[in-house]
Structure formats: C-alpha cells, structure tokens
Amino acid sequence: MTSATAADYSWIRSSGSPFRYALEYGYTLTLVRGVSPDELLRVADAEPRGVCEGLAELIERHQELLDESDDWPESFLAGAFSVEGEGGSWTLALEFGGDLGTRPSFMEALSPGTRAVSHSSNGGKPMDFFHWYENGELRTTFEWPADRSGSTPDELNAMMREVGLNPSGDQDPGIHRKAAVFALTERLTGVRVTEELLAGAEYRTGEVPEEPVE
Template sequence: METPAARLPESSPTGLAVSSDYGWFEANDELTEGFCFTWIAGLTPEQVVQRLGGRRLRTTGWRAEWESFPGRRGGETVMAVAGMPGWSLVVEDIGVLALRDDLLERLSARTTVVTHSRNVELDSRFAVIKNGRLQVAFDPYDPGDRTGSRPDALLADMRAAGFTPDDQDSDNADATETAFALTERLTGVPMTAASLHSASYLVTAVYDAGTAAWERENPNPGLQPAN
C-alpha cells in the first residue's frame, strides 16, 4: 500500500518553501559544479540500494571519501543514500540517476520519486515519477516546457515555489533554488546544509552504461574491471 508521503499533490502546496530559502546552496560551494538529488518515499536506504541493483561499498559521513570511492569497479557510478523523515535521499556528485528513466521507474514501484539534477553546463532536469510512470518532467531553466503523463499536475506548487510555468525559456537565475523549494513542497522535508552534513550515507556502486562508455575513452588503470 502506498504511504501518504508518496502521493503526488494535486494542487495545494505541501509546504511554504520558496527559492530564497535555498540561497545557501550556491553560497556553500558544495556540489555546485554538478549534482543529483533523488528522493524516494517510504523506502529505507537498504531498500533503495537493492532496487538500484547496487553493490554496497561502505557507510560514511558527508562526502567523507566520495572523491576516491574505494572499491568502485569499471563502469560503475557511485551513489550515496541517506535516510530522511519518510524518505530516502540519493546524493550524487555530478550524477546520472535523474537521467536514468529505467532506474527511476524501478525505484518508484508502489511509491513516488522526486529527482533534480544539474551539470557544469547548467543542463538541468526535475522530474516526478510515480509507480513506474513519469508524471512530470521539465528543465528548471525552462519550466514552461513540461512532459509526462500529467504535465500540469504541479502548477500550483511550481508557482508557489517561485517558478513561472506559463513562460517558455524563462532563463530564471534562481532556477536551481526554486527547484529545491519545489522539492521541499512535495516531500515535506527541508534540505539544509546541516541535514546533509549530519546524515549517515550508505555508499553504493551502480553499473551505468554511459559511465562505462566514457571510461572506454578515458581508461582508469586503477579500477577493477566490471563483472
């Protein structure tokens, strides 16, 4: 049975967050070159790792050893999973999960997933997936162009968070902060520097074909071959 936290809001905002609440993110200068934050309702970190088909590497604190990731094999990308109230949060440094619809569909079976990513070139994606089906997806820098089975389901929340979803290519300088505010409205869980820094992370390695292709062009002799 789906938990209350996994329900996709219809119209009313679930919180009061606005883009200015997340001004700390850029000022904090962590993960600002690229990130992926993925929230999964009602699952534990161990259940998330199982659904990802990942190999458990270790449990650690905030980015304690995330740059070296001992034990990673060729073709694998690393994801760190923390437990949050009612949700699990997957954190990636320049991650891939938001672009892996196959994994997002698997994660969202009988629950809801909210994911938000950005790379160094400001290519960005925000998506909500429920029970294996993409509900809404858009680029926070272009909130007027939405796809999914219910592209208008989040309009009230988007406007309340600070988006102008009726505009095409708005080039909103606060798009990242606004997407974080929208995430909080959907999950009911504020994301702060303190909450990220204090969490315990289950670090897992997940095979990714894109990572494997890049490594074929850029070999790393220090990695074990993928099985």
C-alpha cells in the same frame, strides 16, 4: 504541504555551502517515500561500499574513486540515508557525476505504490532536470520550466509559480532556478534539505555501474 520557496534554499549558492561542490561538479538528488536506503541501492544494482559519516566524507570518497581511474570511471558512488517527510520515512540519495534519478528504469522500479522525485545538474553545462514519478509513472519532467512533459505536465503549474518558477515563459532573473527546484521538491516530499542535514547525515553507500551506451 510545506510553503517552501526559492528563498528558503538561497544557502545552496553561498561560498561556504557544502552543496557548492555538487553544483560545480554535477549531481543527482533523489527522494523516494517508503523505500529504505539499502533497498534503493539494491534497485540501483550498487555494490555496497560501507558508510560515510557526513557529506565531506562522501565527497572525499567520490574524489578517491575519480583518482583511481585513468579515464572517466565506469561507476559512480551513491550515498543514501533516511529522513522524515510527508507521509512517513523517505530515502534521500545523492551522487556526484551520477545519473540515477534521471534513469527511467530506475525511477519506474523505485516508485510503484509511492512517490519519487529527483533533480540534477551536470555541473558547468546548462543542463538541469526535474522528475516527478507517482506509482511508477512519470508525471512531470522538465529542464526549462516552460517546456514540460510527462503524463500530467501541467499539474504542478500553480505550485511552480508559488516557489518561483514560471511554467509559461521566461524565468525571473532575480530567482535562482535551482533553489526554486529544491523548493518544489520539498513541496512534493515534505523533506526540507538543509546544509546541516547533508553535512551530518550517515550515508549508506554503493558503487553504481554506468549504464551501457545503447
């Protein structure tokens, strides 16, 4: 297990960070062990859209999809690539304005026999979620660290404290909560997400349909 803390992810807030677009617009980042990028996109019912060379091109393609729609688009672009982590190969999936990692049906279908972790933000609104699935089961999820649910809502409490999240009360204002969530995700996956990793990855992409409103 890594010893990552919020300090290791201070880069996400820097003015030149490639992740600033994700924080401003909204994103979902999902990591799953032992599932290929192609399989992840298949489970998401994504229509293949080729490869993006780096994060800048993924952002550009996302903007093009928005520009092609007169209203809010009925689909979003997801990009996925392989990366090494704890226990072998993981797939990292990233989308802007999408919600794959927050969809229970998707995460349950993705995680039997393995682990899947996601975190997300809807941009300017203060809604940020974390989800940990193990063997098809939602183990721990939260928006605010002190308000957790899942089958084992308290299992990560010690780890949360170590990365800078307070599972029992108010958050330390000196610690960036999103950076701490990145660190918690690294501890569960062994995958360190860096500027260089996101900027230089080859993303296999797919267009994912929005879920119908129930």
